[in-house]
Amino acid sequence: MRSPTIAIYFVQKCLQNLQQQPDLQLKLLNQNHISPSLLKQANARIPAENYANLCRDTMQAMGDELMGFGAQAQKLGCWTTMTELAANAPSLGEALKRLTRFYRLIPWGLNTNLEIHNDIASISLTPNTANSEFAPYLYESFLFYIHRTANWLIGRQIPLHRVDFSFSKQPHAAEYWxxxxxxNIHYQQNHAQIQFSASLLEQNVNISAQALEKFLNHVNLAMITQRYTSKSWHYKVSSLVEATLQNKPSFTDLAKVLNIHPHTLRNYLRQEGFQYQEIKDRVRCDTAIFHLSSMGCSVEETAFLIGFSEPSAFIRSFKKWTGTKPMAYKKRG
Known part of the structure; x- marks a missing residue:
């Protein structure tokens, strides 16, 4: 299975507060097989595993789990302690109460709250003081970690009704999917929050000691590469495209496999906010980066593996997807 990829924006943010230590920045990039040249390419992407490792190493190097984005450094081990408390809760609702209560005790600049209104549960982040300002990265990353941790606690993907951010729409907003x-993402709201069905709070939490140990061994990787079977048409089409890349099936062929009329399938994808070409390009891009960066394949091999008959056509497409040529992603020793 292909490795998901991460937009270069997140790598830039990961290293942002080490700008006064360029040697350390370079060391962290090199040890995680990320070419420094990619930082200058707005559309560049890297394997999710490389980014997860970079986050872990940056947190350790800074001694701060918030990597300099909070009001003050968050000591290493805070997330582990919170996770252990949440994993021993009887239900998701109790686990999230413990999570939000734990982070209200830490002076990192934001208040975390769990609330229920009209069968909708929300977890919100609000600054401790009215004049406090934090980078969008702090809000988007922390809500992401809360959501993925909640998924892990009950062993399934929690569908979000909506996501609110208190900041304006960002250039990388397409990554929020x-x-x-x-x-269903909204900007310039009163506070940042995720919303989901309150009925899910009743789900049991049953995490074994072995599962907890595995999760905590590399939290960033466990959450960034997290996958659960989804009923969305986007997920179904993405999975089918991934499984049949070399065969180059038409959209009609895919619809036939899914036992649905092509026109109906296009409408379903449109309702979810996607177009088929967008899905196909993302799957091919992610798969190509995986083969180049993680598997050490040549450009020619990669082109063939993702369904291109000519390397030149692959190179042109890859540059369109990422802003640079495939060789920039070649695995280094």
Whole structure:
């Protein structure tokens, strides 16, 4: 299975507060097989595993789990302690109460709250003081980690009704689908929050000691690469495209496999906020980066593996997807 990829924006943010230590920045990039040249390419992407490792190493190097984005450093081990408390809760509702209560005790600049209104549960982030300002990265990353942790606690993907941000729409906003798996995202709201069905709070939490140990061994990787079977048409089409890349099936062929009329399938995808070409390009891009960066395949091999008959056509498409040529992603020793 292909490795998901992460937009270069998140790599830039990961290293942002080390700008005064360029040697350390370069060391972290090199040890995680990320070419420094990619930082200058707005459309560049890297394997999710490389980014997860970079986050872990940056947090350790800074001694701060918030990587400099909070009001003050968050000591290493805070997330582990919170996770252990949540994993021993009897239900998701109790686990999230413990999570939000734990982070209200830490002076990191934001208040975390769990509330229920009209059968909708929400977890919100609000600054401790009215004049406090934090980068969008702090809100988007922390809500992402809360959502993925909640998924892990009950062993299924929690569909989000909506995601609110207190900041304006960002240039990388298209990436929020990959983070939250919803297109219902709103900006310049009163506070940042995720919303979901309150009935899910009754779900049991049953995490074994072995599962907890595995999760905590590399939290960033466990959450960034997290996958649960989804009923969305986007997920179904993405999975089918991934499985049949070399055969180059037409959209009609895919619809036939899914036992649905092509016109109906296009409408379903449109309702979810996607177009088929967008899905196909993302799957091919992610798969190509996986083969180049993680598997060490040549450009020619990669072109063939994702369904291109000519390397030149692959190179042109890859540059369109990422802003740079495939060789920039070649695995280094």
């Amino acid at each position: 990959n983070l939250f798996l919803t297109k």
